[in-house]
Amino acid sequence: MMDAQGPVVSVIHKRTHQRLEPNLVDYERTVAEFDWTKAARLLDGLPGGAGLNVAYEAVDRHLNHGRGDRTALRWLGREGQRREFSYTDLARVTNQFANALEGLNVAAGERVFVLLGRLPELYVAVLGALKARCVVTPLFSAFGPEPIATRAEIGDARVLVTTPELYKRKVQGLRPRLPGLRHVILVGQAQQDEPGVSAWSELVDTASPEYTIAPTDPETMSLLHFTSGTTGRPKGAMHVHAAVLAHLVTGRYALDLHDDDVFWCTADPGWVTGTSYGIIAPLVCGVTNVVLEAEFDAQTWYGILERERVNVWYTAPTAIRMMMKLGAEAVKGFDLSALRFMASVGEPLNPEAVVWGQEAFGMPIHDNWWQTETGGIMISNFAALDIKPGSMGRPLPGIGAAIVERDGADLRFIAEPMVDGELALKTPWPSMMRGYLHEDERYRKCFVDGWYLTGDLARRDADGYYWFVGRADDVIKSSGHLIGPFEVESALMEHPAVAEAGVIGIPDAMAGEVVKAFVALKPGREPDEALRRELLGHARQRLGAAVAPKQIEFRSNLPKTRSGKIMRRLLKARELGLPEGDLSTLESDEK
Numbered sequence: 001m002m003d004a005q006g007p008v009v010s011v012i013h014k015r016t017h018q019r020l021e022p023n024l025v026d027y028e029r030t031v032a033e034f035d036w037t038k039a040a041r042l043l044d045g046l047p048g049g050a051g052l053n054v055a056y057e058a059v060d061r062h063l064n065h066g067r068g069d070r071t072a073l074r075w076l077g078r079e080g081q082r083r084e085f086s087y088t089d090l091a092r093v094t095n096q097f098a099n100a101l102e103g104l105n106v107a108a109g110e111r112v113f114v115l116l117g118r119l120p121e122l123y124v125a126v127l128g129a130l131k132a133r134c135v136v137t138p139l140f141s142a143f144g145p146e147p148i149a150t151r152a153e154i155g156d157a158r159v160l161v162t163t164p165e166l167y168k169r170k171v172q173g174l175r176p177r178l179p180g181l182r183h184v185i186l187v188g189q190a191q192q193d194e195p196g197v198s199a200w201s202e203l204v205d206t207a208s209p210e211y212t213i214a215p216t217d218p219e220t221m222s223l224l225h226f227t228s229g230t231t232g233r234p235k236g237a238m239h240v241h242a243a244v245l246a247h248l249v250t251g252r253y254a255l256d257l258h259d260d261d262v263f264w265c266t267a268d269p270g271w272v273t274g275t276s277y278g279i280i281a282p283l284v285c286g287v288t289n290v291v292l293e294a295e296f297d298a299q300t301w302y303g304i305l306e307r308e309r310v311n312v313w314y315t316a317p318t319a320i321r322m323m324m325k326l327g328a329e330a331v332k333g334f335d336l337s338a339l340r341f342m343a344s345v346g347e348p349l350n351p352e353a354v355v356w357g358q359e360a361f362g363m364p365i366h367d368n369w370w371q372t373e374t375g376g377i378m379i380s381n382f383a384a385l386d387i388k389p390g391s392m393g394r395p396l397p398g399i400g401a402a403i404v405e406r407d408g409a410d411l412r413f414i415a416e417p418m419v420d421g422e423l424a425l426k427t428p429w430p431s432m433m434r435g436y437l438h439e440d441e442r443y444r445k446c447f448v449d450g451w452y453l454t455g456d457l458a459r460r461d462a463d464g465y466y467w468f469v470g471r472a473d474d475v476i477k478s479s480g481h482l483i484g485p486f487e488v489e490s491a492l493m494e495h496p497a498v499a500e501a502g503v504i505g506i507p508d509a510m511a512g513e514v515v516k517a518f519v520a521l522k523p524g525r526e527p528d529e530a531l532r533r534e535l536l537g538h539a540r541q542r543l544g545a546a547v548a549p550k551q552i553e554f555r556s557n558l559p560k561t562r563s564g565k566i567m568r569r570l571l572k573a574r575e576l577g578l579p580e581g582d583l584s585t586l587e588s589d590e591k
């Protein structure tokens with residue numbers, strides 16, 4: 001909640017026993033001294049000055065530094081299977097994949113799409129294709145045929161790596177629409193006699209494990225990643241090999257990764273978090289990267305943290321809210337003594353959740369902020385800083401942030417603390433997107449005077465912490481107030497009955513818009529009129545009448561994207577009887 005002095009917050013002081021990156025113990029000094037050119041010395045570069053390649057830095061480089069025997073990938077299968085790849089193993093299989101692509105005459109710059117569950121082959125294909133200087137696009141394996149087809153069409157997919165089952169069920173029927181898709185590689189033994197379809201076991205497993213990466217200009221395109229589609233049709237953000245430097249720096253600074261750590265990122269690589277921090281950052285930092293094939297299940301997750309002795313854990317608010325639903329008690333009984341640092345991304349993390357982390361895991365959850373477009377973490381609650389629950393934290397070293405207002409073709413910088421404006425970032429930095437595929441105009445509109453405008457509204461407090469207000473599209477204008485949905489949702493989340501909340505503005509003759517909240521309750525709580533009134537009263541008391549919701553509707557769940565974000569635009573479209581728009585990334589849903 002805001003008052004004239006700023007937010008009413010608690011502060012969780014930094015823990016002195018964190019293993020801090022030595023030069024981040026003093027945040028202010030690190031920021032003052034940081035320089036991307038100097039940081040680039042942390043990377044090896046391709047042998048013989050042949051440029052910079054993500055896969056080389058993430059995998060092969062470790063072989064030069066005596067880390068080849070360390071476990072790079074630890075895969076935990078759905079049926080309890082385990083597969084481990086050392087950095088040396090991973091270097092060899094990714095070489096095989098790169099050779100397989102060359103054997104198919106797939107050229108540098110051509111697009112390799114990956115439609116796989118979290119199988120080891122997904123990781124091998126992504127890194128192997130990057131070695132071959134192809135452009136990789138990972139898709140959620142749960143996508144239906146239409147989202148696959150539209151992305152493959154606009155991304156001009158040349159190769160698709162998938163399973164026989166997914167191929168048959170979702171892709172085979174699309175082939176006439178995708179004449180550019182020349183090769184399909186099916187993971188496992190596949191009995192296929194269709195032209196252009198090969199089995200991984202025949203193509204990749206038999207390829208040579210020796211491969212020399214061709215010279216790679218750091219500006220070579222590496223990944224084409226589609227945004228989550230929370231606010232509309234997903235955009236294809238184009239990234240380059242140079243980004244790997246940002247993954248190294250943010251992995252060390254924002255996630256506190258050390259090369260003897262066991263790290264687990266729960267995101268699927270269909271979402272950028274699962275690529276930047278589920279593949280590249282952990283490997284470039286030299287850690288053991290845990291990959292879990294199965295989806296969320298609290299008991300399984302706690303079991304993994306315990307058994308695998310996970311040190312650093314990166315997850316998302318949607319999972320944290322599900323864990324909170326089950327209560328901190330469910331965590332007790334697990335030995336989580338190895339766990340040192342927990343972080344969250346993707347949506348605002350309610351202060352409630354940060355504090356709950358203390359109770360359940362003995363440490364606060366460190367929120368951080370970034371976008372598909374920014375390629376890597378930009379603003380973060382560092383281990384080296386005190387945490388203000390509800391804040392996204394402070395900018396990474398090397399990242400300049402500001403709160404601004406667009407004024408025609410100019411920018412007005414908002415220097416006063418706690419004033420809402422658009423969050424802007426000073427260009428350039430290595431992981432910034434280099435364009436939106438086929439949408440030059442939209443890309444250009446993101447920039448004013450060398451600043452990238454994020455489309456998110458935020459405020460900065462007097463201590464330099466950033467606070468998320470809402471997406472510019474989601475902000476509610478009511479009787480002259482600008483209301484960010486996050487503040488209202490967080491107030492509702494404080495109530496013990498509430499599991500999740502999504503807030504929108506609906507038209508109102510008097511106020512312009514009024515706030516309406518959709519609320520899902522914790523297990524065992526039944527929606528009824530008394531509870532609805534209680535929640536309205538609670539919100540009014542916390543937020544004041546002008547900001548509190550006027551209406552509350554109960555739902556058993558809220559519509560979410562596959563990356564776990566509440567789709568407020570869909571709540572709104574349905575409420576107002578408007579077209580539902582692009583639903584290609586919609587996951588859970590109840591009308």
Ligand code: ATP
Pocket residue numbers: 227228229230231232233234235272344345346347348349367368369370371372373392454456468470471563565
């Ligand atoms: P689309 O751009 O297609 O609408 P999207 O913005 O959800 O989808 P992503 O790039 O996956 O796609 O998400 C980035 C956005 O997620 C940010 O712009 C911000 O709105 C939100 N976000 C991410 N992390 C945080 C955070 N820690 N706090 C608040 N919001 C966050």
Ligand code: MG
Pocket residue numbers: 227228231371
């Ligand atoms: Mg976005």
